[in-house]
Amino acid sequence: MSAKIKLVVIGNGPVGHNFLEYLVESGNSCQYQVTVFGEEPLPAYDRVHLTAWFKNQDVADINMVSEDFYPKNNFILHTGDKVINIDRTKKLVTSASGMKVHYDKIILATGSFPFVPPVHGHQRDNIFVYRTIEDLEKITAAAKTAKIGTVIGGGLLGLEAAKALMDLGLKTHVVEFAPRLMAVQVDDGGGAMLRKKIQDLGVSVHTQKNTQNISDGDTAVHKMSFADGEILETDIIVFSAGIRPRDELARQAELSMGERGGVIINNNCLTSNQDIYAIGEVALWNNKIFGLIAPGNAMAHAAVDHLTGTGTSEFTGADMSTKLKLMGVDVASIGDAHGNTPNSRSYTYVNDREEVYKKIVVSEDDKYLLGAVLIGDAAEYGSLLQFMLNKMELPSEPEGLILPRVDGSSSGIGIDALPDSAVLCSCMNVSKADVVETVQAGACDMAAIKSCTKAATGCGGCTALVTQVLNNELEKQGVEVNTDLCQHFSYTRQDLYNLVRIEKIKSFDELLEKHGSQSGTGLGCDICKPTAASILASCWNDHVLDEKLHSLQDTNDYYLGNMQKDGTYSIVPRIPGGEITPDGLIVLGEVAKKYNLYTKITGGQRVDLFGARSEQLPAIWRILVDAGFETGHAYGKSLRTVKSCVGSTWCRYGVQDSMGMSILLENRYKGLRSPHKLKMAVSGCTRECAEAQSKDVGIIATENGWNMYVGGNGGMKPRHGDLFAVDLSDVELIQYIDRFFMFYIRTADRLQRTSVWMDNMEGGLEYLKTVIIDDKLGLVNELEQEMSAVVGTYQCEWKTTIEDPIKMKRFEHFVNSKRHDDNVIFTTERQQIRPVLTAEKNTETITQ
Amino acid sequence: MTTNMTNKQWVAICNIDDILPNMGRCALFNNKQVAIFRVLDSAGGESFYAIDNYCPFSHANTLSRGITGNIDGKTVISSPLYKQHFDLLTGICLEDKNVKVNTYPVRLDGHAVLMSEATINVS
Numbered sequence: 008m009s010a011k012i013k014l015v016v017i018g019n020g021p022v023g024h025n026f027l028e029y030l031v032e033s034g035n036s037c038q039y040q041v042t043v044f045g046e047e048p049l050p051a052y053d054r055v056h057l058t059a060w061f062k063n064q065d066v067a068d069i070n071m072v073s074e075d076f077y078p079k080n081n082f083i084l085h086t087g088d089k090v091i092n093i094d095r096t097k098k099l100v101t102s103a104s105g106m107k108v109h110y111d112k113i114i115l116a117t118g119s120f121p122f123v124p125p126v127h128g129h130q131r132d133n134i135f136v137y138r139t140i141e142d143l144e145k146i147t148a149a150a151k152t153a154k155i156g157t158v159i160g161g162g163l164l165g166l167e168a169a170k171a172l173m174d175l176g177l178k179t180h181v182v183e184f185a186p187r188l189m190a191v192q193v194d195d196g197g198g199a200m201l202r203k204k205i206q207d208l209g210v211s212v213h214t215q216k217n218t219q220n221i222s223d224g225d226t227a228v229h230k231m232s233f234a235d236g237e238i239l240e241t242d243i244i245v246f247s248a249g250i251r252p253r254d255e256l257a258r259q260a261e262l263s264m265g266e267r268g269g270v271i272i273n274n275n276c277l278t279s280n281q282d283i284y285a286i287g288e289v290a291l292w293n294n295k296i297f298g299l300i301a302p303g304n305a306m307a308h309a310a311v312d313h314l315t316g317t318g319t320s321e322f323t324g325a326d327m328s329t330k331l332k333l334m335g336v337d338v339a340s341i342g343d344a345h346g347n348t349p350n351s352r353s354y355t356y357v358n359d360r361e362e363v364y365k366k367i368v369v370s371e372d373d374k375y376l377l378g379a380v381l382i383g384d385a386a387e388y389g390s391l392l393q394f395m396l397n398k399m400e401l402p403s404e405p406e407g408l409i410l411p412r413v414d415g416s417s418s419g420i421g422i423d424a425l426p427d428s429a430v431l432c433s434c435m436n437v438s439k440a441d442v443v444e445t446v447q448a449g450a451c452d453m454a455a456i457k458s459c460t461k462a463a464t465g466c467g468g469c470t471a472l473v474t475q476v477l478n479n480e481l482e483k484q485g486v487e488v489n490t491d492l493c494q495h496f497s498y499t500r501q502d503l504y505n506l507v508r509i510e511k512i513k514s515f516d517e518l519l520e521k522h523g524s525q526s527g528t529g530l531g532c533d534i535c536k537p538t539a540a541s542i543l544a545s546c547w548n549d550h551v552l553d554e555k556l557h558s559l560q561d562t563n564d565y566y567l568g569n570m571q572k573d574g575t576y577s578i579v580p581r582i583p584g585g586e587i588t589p590d591g592l593i594v595l596g597e598v599a600k601k602y603n604l605y606t607k608i609t610g611g612q613r614v615d616l617f618g619a620r621s622e623q624l625p626a627i628w629r630i631l632v633d634a635g636f637e638t639g640h641a642y643g644k645s646l647r648t649v650k651s652c653v654g655s656t657w658c659r660y661g662v663q664d665s666m667g668m669s670i671l672l673e674n675r676y677k678g679l680r681s682p683h684k685l686k687m688a689v690s691g692c693t694r695e696c697a698e699a700q701s702k703d704v705g706i707i708a709t710e711n712g713w714n715m716y717v718g719g720n721g722g723m724k725p726r727h728g729d730l731f732a733v734d735l736s737d738v739e740l741i742q743y744i745d746r747f748f749m750f751y752i753r754t755a756d757r758l759q760r761t762s763v764w765m766d767n768m769e770g771g772l773e774y775l776k777t778v779i780i781d782d783k784l785g786l787v788n789e790l791e792q793e794m795s796a797v798v799g800t801y802q803c804e805w806k807t808t809i810e811d812p813i814k815m816k817r818f819e820h821f822v823n824s825k826r827h828d829d830n831v832i833f834t835t836e837r838q839q840i841r842p843v844l845t846a847e848k849n850t851e852t853i854t855q
Numbered sequence: 856m857t858t859n860m861t862n863k864q865w866v867a868i869c870n871i872d873d874i875l876p877n878m879g880r881c882a883l884f885n886n887k888q889v890a891i892f893r894v895l896d897s898a899g900g901e902s903f904y905a906i907d908n909y910c911p912f913s914h915a916n917t918l919s920r921g922i923t924g925n926i927d928g929k930t931v932i933s934s935p936l937y938k939q940h941f942d943l944l945t946g947i948c949l950e951d952k953n954v955k956v957n958t959y960p961v962r963l964d965g966h967a968v969l970m971s972e973a974t975i976n977v978s
């Protein structure tokens with residue numbers, strides 16, 4: 008191929024971006040010279056999760072584009088530059104900044120804009136829409152001086168905007184023209200239940216209100232006057248009255264348009280011009296605009312396939328079923344929710360106590376599902392949707408699908424009955440076959456499914472169903488459902504934890520004897536021994552070198568130091584919060600000098616001394632312990648550090664004493680053994696200098712207390728922590744951390760960090776909150792007691808060890824000689840020691 | 856399996872209590888670093904094993920510091936640095952059958968742990 012095809016993508020929203028992702032996946036991107044224009048100042052972000060921006064007011068949380076995506080693929084991206092003209096004769100695109108780019112093909116992905124009805128006064132200040140990050144920034148700024156906020160429009164987006172206003176601390180109203188909320192997706196009964204639930208949350212709902220005028224208010228900024236003569240005073244107004252396609256460019260380029268707007272496309276997403284495709288919310292297919300992300304992505308796929316000629320997918324319409332959580336309320340709508348199909352039947356279940364409403368619409372002969380509405384509990388969404396999409400025959404009494412089960416069995420669908428082609432995740436277009444294949448290729452948990460197929464990473468509505476398929480497939484393979492810890496125990500780590508706790512088992516031998524799978528012959532191994540050691544420590548907290556425990560420990564725990572590549576150890580004294588006195592530093596310096604140790608500052612705000620031979624460890628620790636240092640547990644699957652910034656004591660921005668809090672927390676949780684290591688950090692204000700959001704538990708000071716984040720991780724697969732609770736007092740904070748850690752210790756897998764544990768938790772963050780904050784399982788007292796037992800039995804492992812002459816003996820390298828390991832050889836680099844490379848060694852000494 | 860052993864000179868290395876149950880210790884024997892293991896089975900029996908202390912994967916003298924156990928019926932030690940398993944009876948690595956460490960005769964005489972001058976070749 009000689010010259011590259013010049014491709015111009017106009018619009019860098021989610022669909023425009025996904026088009027580029029698919030182009031790269033197709034393997035053809037190098038044949039194109041790609042230029043992208045986006046009107047917004049930022050590269051594509053996930054508009055579906057726009058509201059998540061409020062959490063940290065950080066675009067990183069909803070960013071869709073990895074940093075190197077554009078450069079790596081040689082795509083040129085112009086942000087903050089709108090295309091204003093398409094010249095079809097010269098095949099030239101012109102942008103607002105004056106840039107001119109020739110094209111062979113255009114992808115029009117300009118999306119849509121919020122419709123603002125021409126109500127008198129709609130141009131006043133403090134009136135907003137809800138579509139872009141800039142909109143949210145403006146709303147946030149205005150909310151600082153406002154008390155009341157009103158959303159015009161009670162549809163899906165309107166309710167989401169209402170939630171945002173509520174979270175900003177405003178008294179919130181929703182004004183809707185129709186007689187019920189979410190009129191498009193929900194029937195009367197469902198709308199009534201939804202209204203009740205939303206009002207319970209403190210939002211005032213006004214239906215059948217036609218806003219006619221907005222003028223100066225008497226008690227607030229605006230006065231809204233309705234057609235029925237009533238008025239409402241409010242400081243902020245957010246319009247959410249529907250969307251309109253951004254088709255102005257298409258109009259200018261004289262492409263065929265729909266009567267009420269939208270660029271007409273065919274099944275290949277081609278417009279009336281053979282060189283211009285349109286995808287996403289700007290496109291009109293079969294006289295319909297699709298205001299959801301899944302159809303937009305399907306169009307992007309079809310366009311890539313047609314453009315590159317590598318695939319055959321076409322866009323042939325999309326199912327508009329939705330499931331979402333609005334203000335914590337589950338709402339789902341499937342297919343013909345209103346029962347408009349002639350002769351259809353419906354079944355309804357209403358529970359006023361639990362505030363649940365469920366309706367299914369079925370065909371005349373009861374055989375097929377046509378639609379459904381679920382409010383308050385949408386657990387059946389996934390299986391109902393599959394019944395409808397795959398035209399699967401319903402069970403004989405279809406009402407059973409939405410009635411509560413008395414026997415506790417799960418509802419609905421036989422996974423095996425689902426055809427392979429069934430799309431489980433419509434957001435990411437993942438079929439049952441895709442999930443099954445991924446499992447067959449070795450994936451065995453939801454975290455793996457998510458990263459390999461992207462299923463359940465969009466709206467999340469399909470999580471339960473994808474999990475079912477995953478488990479079903481694992482079960483079929485027979486092998487992988489094997490959750491046995493190892494050959495010696497046919498139990499999971501969680502099972503063993505419970506056995507140890509409940510039967511008060513104190514040693515590995517006892518555990519092996521009572522519950523081991525190879526009765527009589529098993530010795531254990533390097534999997535179950537350290538696991539048992541960790542569980543026994545979490546439960547009873549005896550010294551790791553206790554007679555019945557020491558042989559279970561990994562070498563790092565056994566020598567209370569991290570073994571390095573040459574067999575020497577590192578020494579990491581605890582420096583809580585990173586605070587250390589000059590005298591403390593001098594002692595570390597002196598020890599390092601005396602024993603000729605390599606010294607460095609760690610990534611965990613403390614000092615690591617490397618290159619100590621095992622027989623030197625006791626003497627070194629004698630000096631450190633005498634100087635008041637304790638072990639830093641750098642070797643254990645246990646609490647590492649609680650990093651901290653300097654906080655309000657010194658920093659001009661600090662709002663709380665982060666230093667004091669981090670020292671308190673480090674001293675509280677030091678020595679706590681857990682399924683994997685635990686890291687924490689405390690920042691004194693929202694600038695977050697301690698990087699708390701990358702920790703298992705992160706704490707950020709607020710004017711009113713502490714915000715607590717959980718499940719953060721640096722390392723191999725970074726994950727930002729989830730905001731778990733806000734404005735906690737010191738006491739609440741410690742209570743929640745106690746419960747969180749103990750619940751993790753109880754339920755996590757071996758070597759599973761809190762981040763992966765969170766990713767695999769059914770029900771996710773919300774479930775965790777109900778356990779830890781609302782005490783749904785009636786566990787919190789127990790968890791707190793367990794933690795206080797661990798805190799109360801803390802001992803510095805090194806201090807105890809050097810006071811016991813028997814324990815000290817084991818550190819000698821040879822059992823029968825005072826010599827030391829002559830294979831430990833150092834050379835000097837940058838004025839300190841380092842191990843010699845194998846090539847630098849005399850081979851004779853190595854094997855000797 | 857053929858065992859071929861010459862020259863049965865037994866040398867006392869240490870006292871039994873110097874090696875804790877289910878643990879290893881490194882001993883200097885014939886100027887070589889040897890890892891001696893004392894493994895209890897649940898029937899109360901006790902076996903001693905001796906292999907090279909030098910780990911062919913990490914090139915460091917570390918095998919005595921691994922965790923003892925059994926896998927598929929073989930009594931093994933796992934390397935502390937990179938976790939490969941070695942069969943204590945044959946010295947063969949479970950993960951890579953081509954890698955083998957030397958094994959040495961070792962026995963208990965009263966409270967004394969003894970090793971022999973000869974190396975055994977098990978094939």
Ligand code: SRM
Binds near residue numbers: 611
């Ligand atoms: C010394 C230090 C590097 C340094 O020189 O700065 C270090 C050194 C080691 N890290 Fe680390 N990590 C060190 C900070 C970190 C950090 C930064 C932090 O804690 O703020 C991270 C990312 C944060 C996190 O954990 O989420 C980090 C992520 C890891 C990981 C990946 C964990 C993950 O979940 O992906 C491992 C591997 C593991 O644990 O399985 C690891 C493992 C290790 C081990 C234990 C590898 C090993 O098994 O030998 C290293 C031991 C060195 C030693 O002998 O002391 N280290 N390591 C840092 C010690 C901090 C301290 O004072 O305790």
Ligand SMILES: Cc1cc2nc3c(=O)[nH]c(=O)nc-3n(C[C@H](O)[C@H](O)[C@H](O)COP(=O)(O)OP(=O)(O)OC[C@H]3O[C@@H](n4cnc5c(N)ncnc54)[C@H](O)[C@@H]3O)c2cc1C
Binds near residue numbers: 256286300
């Ligand atoms: C708050 C909110 C919640 C939502 N929730 C859901 C949900 O739960 N599920 C769901 O499926 N969908 C949801 N949606 C809808 C979803 O976000 C849209 O379907 C999706 O964003 C459409 O993507 P798009 O790329 O077609 O258009 P857009 O996202 O509108 O992107 C188009 C981009 O093109 C730019 N542009 C326009 N004209 C030009 C030009 N001339 N030159 C250069 N650039 C231009 C625009 O500035 C914009 O950045 C939600 C939307 C919002 C606002």
Ligand code: SF4
């Ligand atoms: S990043 Fe890797 S090499 Fe560096 S200290 Fe951490 S574990 Fe060791």
Ligand code: FES
Binds near residue numbers: 431432
């Ligand atoms: S359906 Fe939305 S994430 Fe799967």
